[in-house]
Amino acid sequence: MNDLGIHALVWAGDTSQPSVERIIQSTKATGYDLVEFSLHDGFQADPLAAATSISAAGLKVACSRGLSPHADVSSEDSKVVQKGLDLIVSSIDTTAALGGQTLTGALYGAFGKASSSLTTKGRANIVASLKEAAQVAESAGVRLGLEVCNRYETNVINTAADALLLADDIGADNVFIHLDAYHMNIEETDLSRPVHLVGDRLGYVHIGENHRGYLGSGHIDFASFFRALADINYTGPITFESFSSAVVMRSLSNDLAIWRNLWEDGQALASHALSTMRNFVEAAPAT
Ligand code: MN
Numbered sequence: 001m002n003d004l005g006i007h008a009l010v011w012a013g014d015t016s017q018p019s020v021e022r023i024i025q026s027t028k029a030t031g032y033d034l035v036e037f038s039l040h041d042g043f044q045a046d047p048l049a050a051a052t053s054i055s056a057a058g059l060k061v062a063c064s065r066g067l068s069p070h071a072d073v074s075s076e077d078s079k080v081v082q083k084g085l086d087l088i089v090s091s092i093d094t095t096a097a098l099g100g101q102t103l104t105g106a107l108y109g110a111f112g113k114a115s116s117s118l119t120t121k122g123r124a125n126i127v128a129s130l131k132e133a134a135q136v137a138e139s140a141g142v143r144l145g146l147e148v149c150n151r152y153e154t155n156v157i158n159t160a161a162d163a164l165l166l167a168d169d170i171g172a173d174n175v176f177i178h179l180d181a182y183h184m185n186i187e188e189t190d191l192s193r194p195v196h197l198v199g200d201r202l203g204y205v206h207i208g209e210n211h212r213g214y215l216g217s218g219h220i221d222f223a224s225f226f227r228a229l230a231d232i233n234y235t236g237p238i239t240f241e242s243f244s245s246a247v248v249m250r251s252l253s254n255d256l257a258i259w260r261n262l263w264e265d266g267q268a269l270a271s272h273a274l275s276t277m278r279n280f281v282e283a284a285p286a287t
Contacts, residue, residue, distance in 0.1 A: 002229075003060055004277050005034030005239030007206075010266045013249040020045040021053060028057040030270050036239050037098070039065040039091045040111075040252040047097035054099055062102040062204070062237060063095040064147070066111030066154075066255065073129035074109035074122040074156055081125045084109075088133045088144075096140040102237070103137065104145025104178045104204050106154050108166065111255040114155035126156065127169045134172035145178035145204045148194075150186040153256070158187045160194035167201065176203025180241070181220050185210045191221055195228035202234055207277060208241045213262030214269060215240070215276045222276075226284040238281070240273040 011026050012019035015037060027035040035054070037043065043050075054061050067073065071083035088107055095103040108126045109118075130144070137144050148163045157163045163177045177198045181191060188194045195202065207225075209218035216222075229238075243258040247266060263269045 002235060002281060003033040003237045004274060004281075005036050005060070005062065005237050006030070006032045006270055006273070007036045007038070007239060007241045009038060009247055009249055009252070010240070010242055010270050011247070013247045013253070015041070015044045017045040017049070020050050024050070024053045024057050024059065026267065026270070028059055030267070031274055032059070032270075034060040034062060034237050034239065036062045036064055036241075038249060038252055039063050039094055040255070041249055043094050043098075047094055051097060051099040060237070061098050061100040062104065062239070063091060063098065063100055064103070064105035064145075065091055066106035067109055069110045069112070072110040074118060074126050076119060076121045076125070081129060085129045085133060088129070089136050092133070092137050092140050092142050095142050101142055102145065102204060103142055105147050106149055106156070107133070107144055108146060109154055109156045111153055113152045116155070118155045123156075126166070130170045130175065131172060134170060134175050138172070138174050143174040143176060143203060144172075145176055147178040147180060147204075147206070148183055148187070149180070150183045153183075158183075160188065160198050164198065164201065177201050178204040178206070180206035180208060181222070181225055182206065182208035182210065182212055182241070185220055191225040192228040192231075195225070195232060195234075199232050202232065203236050205229065205234070205236065205238045206241045207238055207273070211260075211262060212241070212243050212258070214242070215273050222280055223284075226280040230284040238277060240270070240277060242269060242273070
């Protein structure tokens with residue numbers, strides 16, 4: 001059975017000590033195995049205290065983030081590239097301090113709609129930076145994910161095929177592919193082929209509806225997605241990601257274009273998502 005996770009932004013929009021405690025306790029009480037923290041605004045609480053709570057709750061932890069226009073390894077400006085690498089390295093440190101082994105997201109570039117295509121030099125800077133980051137991560141016991149994001153959030157990798165080429169060029173064993181049903185719905189031909197294409201290089205999965213609200217209230221064919229995950233014997237984490245203007249992390253919510261109120265009650269949403277994902281995981285191999 002896969003570890004089933006939930007993004008912390010379902011519970012709280014910040015990472016202050018009280019919010020982090022509430023996030024951990026709510027994740028545990030609802031029955032999830034894993035909590036994912038966005039490091040998009042940094043991590044405000046003491047990571048070592050949080051690590052103690054996470055461990056005491058018997059939870060696993062993962063971290064995610066995108067880069068920013070001022071700290072972006074896909075830039076042509078070497079100073080901006082260096083700041084991007086620094087941001088990844090400090091995020092690796094935070095992930096390890098929290099007791100996590102997974103840092104994922106748009107580690108290859110700034111989040112948000114790009115105004116032009118990725119350049120050859122920009123791509124070379126990504127490859128060089130992530131080769132270095134992968135070495136730092138290796139010594140910290142952390143693996144790095146390349147989350148495939150849609151065209152409005154990145155110009156670097158929009159499809160699983162793009163991500164595999166980038167991972168090949170980085171050439172590090174601790175770099176994996178991260179697929180997200182929400183982004184796949186926009187960019188891929190369907191939800192099965194990319195999973196089969198990535199195969200055993202798939203290391204993390206986000207489950208999100210096409211509008212990022214309640215699972216089952218949109219049109220994503222989760223049955224075929226979970227069947228494809230079963231086809232490749234995927235045993236890694238599957239994390240529910242949902243956003244509403246009811247819970248806001250200033251920069252992340254703006255970068256992800258979360259303008260609508262898709263739900264008010266994070267607890268009801270989280271309970272529903274867990275049972276939905278469990279049902280799909282249990283049913284997938286038999287269908
Ligand atoms: Mn995602």
